[in-house]
Amino acid sequence: MTTWKETLGTSIPPVLGHEIDSYEEAFEGKREGRIESTVFAEMRLRRGVYGQRYDNGQRYDGEETRALNYPCGDLEKGPDTVWDAPGMMRIKIPWGGMSTAQMEALAEVAEEYSDGILHITTRQDVQLHFVHIEDTPDLMRRLAAVGITTREACGNVVRNVTGCPRSGVCSTETFDVTPYTQAIHEFVLGHPDGQNFGRKFKIALSGCDTQSCGLIRIHDVGGIARTREIDGELKRGFEVYVAGGLGAVPYQAQLFEEFMPEEEILPTIQAIGRVFARLGEKRNRMRARLKFLVKKLGFDEFKRLVLEERAVLDEDHRWTAFLADLHEWDDKPLKPAAPLPEGDYPAEFAAWRQDSVIPQRQEGYAMVTVGLPLGDLTSVQMRGLIELVRKYTGDTCRSTIEQDILLRWVSLSDLYDVYKDLAALGLARAATGTIADATACPGTDTCKLGISASRGLIGELNARLSAKLETLDPAVRNIRVKASGCFNSCGQHHVADIGFWGVSRKIRGQLVPHFQLVLGGQWANNGGSYGLAIVAIPSKNVPEVLDRVLDHYVADRQGDESFHDYVTRIGKKAVREQVKDLTEVPDFEQDSSYYFDWGDYRRYTVADIGKGECAGEVVESTEFDLQASEREVFEAQTLLDSADVSGAADIAYRAMFLAAKALTRTQNPAVGEDSEVIVGEFRTRLYDTELIFDKYAKGKFADYFFRAHDEVQEKVPASADLARTRIEEAQLFVEAAHACFDRMG
Amino acid sequence: MGHSIEELQRIGVKFYLAEGAEPNLSKVIAAFHRWIRNSSVEGLLIDVADYAHVPEGPGALLVAHEGNYALDFAGGRPGVVYYRKHAADGDLAARLRSAARNALQAASLLENDPELEGAIEIGGDELQIFANDRLLAPNSDETEAGFRPVVDTLLDALFPGVACKHCRDQNPGERFNIDIKASQKSDAKTLLARL
Structure with missing residues (x-):
C-alpha cells in the first residue's frame, strides 16, 4: 500500500525525515518493552506528542469513575498513560508565521487525524486534539514537507519562539523583529546546548515595549527592539529580560541588559542555556525553571556566570549570518495601497472594523485580526482563509498570542470585501481584542x-x-x-x-x-x-x-x-x-x-x-479552618499592597500554618497548639504519608510551607520579593490543603 | 488506485437533518454524556467535545476510540455524522455500511431521546459520504470511479428501488465527499432496519 513517506519522498527535509523515522521506529521498541515508559514519554514530548485528559484509562461519567478499556491492554506511551488513548499534538509555528501551503497542510492533518479543529495557542502554536499516536509520524511528515516541525514543541527544551505578529508593519515598533525571531528558532532547534534542561525554556521578541503582542516580561528570555547610536552609527539591539515566567508562582523577568547589540543575541541565549543546563534543578521539576535558578544564585551571580560562559563560547557563524539579509522574511503587499471607497456600509461592517482593523505603518494598508472564538477554527475555515489570503494579501498570515490570526497588508480599498469574505466563513466576528474576546x-x-x-x-x-x-x-x-x-x-x-x-x-x-x-x-x-x-x-x-x-x-x-x-x-x-x-x-x-x-x-x-484516600473527620472545623487560612492569604495581599512587606510575609506564613493545622487535626485531633509539634505532626501524618501530595506536583506545595516555616524560625528578613513569593506559595499551599481535604471524602 | 481505495478505512457518513431543524446543542451534549454512561452506541466511548462556539463546526462531538459521532454543522447544514478513525473489519462495502449504521443508530437515538423533545429529525433523503484520507482517496475522478460501486451498494440497501442523485464536491482542497439525495424519504429507524 502507498504510504505518505513514499508519496512525499524528497519533499521532506532529510534531517526531519530521519528524525521522524527514528521516532516511528521507537514505537516497536516500546511495544517490545525495550524502551522505558519515561524515556518514550520524553521522546514523544520532544516531538510535540502530548498527553490529554483521561489518557490514564479512566474517566468519571457523572456517577462513577470507569475504566476505559482500550484494545492495547497494558501498553503505555508514558507513565500511567495508555498507548491507545487519544492525545494532543502541538505544532510549532515560530513567530506565528504561516504560508498558505502550510495552512493547507495544517487543515488537512486536523481533518484527517484530529477532529477537524485547529486550536491556536497563547504561544502561537497550533494544537490538535484527540490524535492517536500511530497517526503522529505521518502527521509530522505531511507538515515537514511544507517546512513545519513539531520538534521540541513540548518537553524540557526551548519551546516555540514567539514574536510580535505585527512586526514589520506596526507603527510602534523600533524595527521588525521577525528575522531575529526566525534566527533564534533555527539556532536553538536541536542545539546541543538546549537538550539538557530540567524544564522548558521560553523565548520571545517584541518590536516595542508598550504593546503586549510579545509579553516579554513573562519569558525566560525576552527582547525588546532598541536602537542606539554608537560611534555615530545607529545600531540595532535588544533590551533583554531574563527569568520571567508565569506558572504556579509567577516571576517578573529582570533586566539583563539595557542594550544588547544584535550580534550578541544568539550567543547570549546560548550562554544562558549552558548555565541553565549546568546549574538548573533537574530532579524537582517544580523548581526547575530558569526563574528559580536565578533566584537561587542571585541575579548578579547569574549574570556573571552567563557573561563568563559567553566569553568562552566557540565562535559560531550562525550568530551573525542571518544579519546579512534581514529582509528574507519580509512579506510584500499583493494589492496597491488605496483608500476605502466612500459608501454607505452596513453597521456590522463598522463594528467589525472598529475592533478588527489596525492601521499599518505603511499608508493605505491595514492589519486585520481574524477573531477565533476560544482560539478554534475548522479545517474548512482554514481553507477559506487560504483563499482569502491569496486573493487579498499574498501568501502569509500570522497566529497571535491572543489565539487569533492576523492578516497583514490588506489594502484599505479591500476592507469591505475582506469583511464579506470573512463573514461568509463565519469569521467576521466583531469584538476581537475586546472584553468579549476573553481567552x-x-x-x-x-x-x-x-x-x-x-x-x-x-x-x-x-x-x-x-x-x-x-x-x-x-x-x-x-x-x-x-x-x-x-x-x-x-x-x-x-x-x-x-x-x-x-x-x-x-x-x-x-x-x-x-x-x-x-x-x-x-x-x-x-x-x-x-x-x-x-x-x-x-x-x-x-x-x-x-x-x-x-x-x-x-x-x-x-x-x-x-x-x-x-x-x-x-x-x-x-x-x-x-x-x-x-x-x-x-x-x-x-x-x-x-x-x-x-x-x-x-x-x-x-x-x-487524581485520586487519594485520606481518611477524614472533624469536617466542619476543617472547612472552617481552611476558610480562615484563605482569608489570611488575602489579608497578606492587602498588607503587601500597602507596602507592609514584613506583615504580609508573616500573615502569608500564618495562612499556611492554619491550613496545615487544619489538616493535621483531621489525622490527630489531639495535636494541640504548639507550632513545632503541629509542623512535625503535619510532616509525619500528611507529608511522609503523601496524603498532601498532588498527583503531579507531589509534595511541592507542602515544601513551600516547610521552607516558610524555616525562614520564620531563622528570622529571615522580609523583602517585597520574599513577601510576594510567600503569598503566591501560601495560596497554592492552601489550595493543596483544600484538595487534600476534598480527597478525604 | 483500485487497490488503494479498497484499503480505505477513514470513511464517514452524515445524515442531514430535516430542513429548518435547529438542534439545541447543550441538550445533545448532555445526551452524549448519557450515552457514554450507558454505552448507548457502538465503540469505546471516551469523551464529549463542545464546539458550539465554532461556526459551521463539529458542534457536539462524541469521541470514541474507533470513530467519532457528532451532530455537526459543516457546510452550514446540521446532520448526524459518524466517521471511522481506526481499522474496521470487512471489505470496503462492509466498512461503509458499518459507518452508515453507526450514524443512523445515533440519529435514531437522538430522534427518540425524550430530553430532546423531538427537536432532532433527519431528513431521511439526504446524506453525505466522505473519505477522510487524502492518500488513499484524494478528491479526484479516479477516487469517485473506484468508490462509486460501494456507494451504490449502500444506497441500494438504504433506498431500495429509489433513484438517488450524486453530487461530488469538486473543490480539490476539500476531502473527497459526495452528497446524495434520494427521491423518497425514510425515517432513521426504517433506514437503520435496512442495514
Missing part, C-alpha cells in the same frame, strides 16, 4: 491537570459580553479577561486585567467548582505586572461577579483611570467586599446548578485529575 487554556475540556472548566466559563462570558458589547461603557471595552483551569497559568490569568484560575471547594461535604478572582495584573507594557488571587468564586457566579466589578469600576473611576489603576487605588479588599455575597453556595436541593461546571453535564468532580 482560556484548555482546562478540564482536554487538559490532564484541569480543575475547572476554563473554556466553558470563557465561552459563557464571551457570549454574554458579546450580546451587550455595544452598550458597555467604553472604559471596559478593552479590558482583558483570561482564565486558566488550574494554577498553572496557561491561560495567562496573571497578566490579565481580570483573571480567573480554577479551584475546587468542598461545601457542606460536596464539591463545587470555583474560580479564584485575580486582580492587579497588567496586559499592557508586555505584561507589566502580575495579579494576585483575592477570593474564590463559585463558577456559577463568575459572570455576575464580573458584571458587578465592572459596574463598580465604571461608577467609581476617576477621570481616565485604567482598571489596573482603579484596583490599585481602591484596594483588593474593597473589591472583595463588592462580591462577598456572591461567594455563597446554596444547598444542592436549592440550586443544583452550582454543583456542575460550565458546559459540563456531569456532576462536578476532581476525580479525573
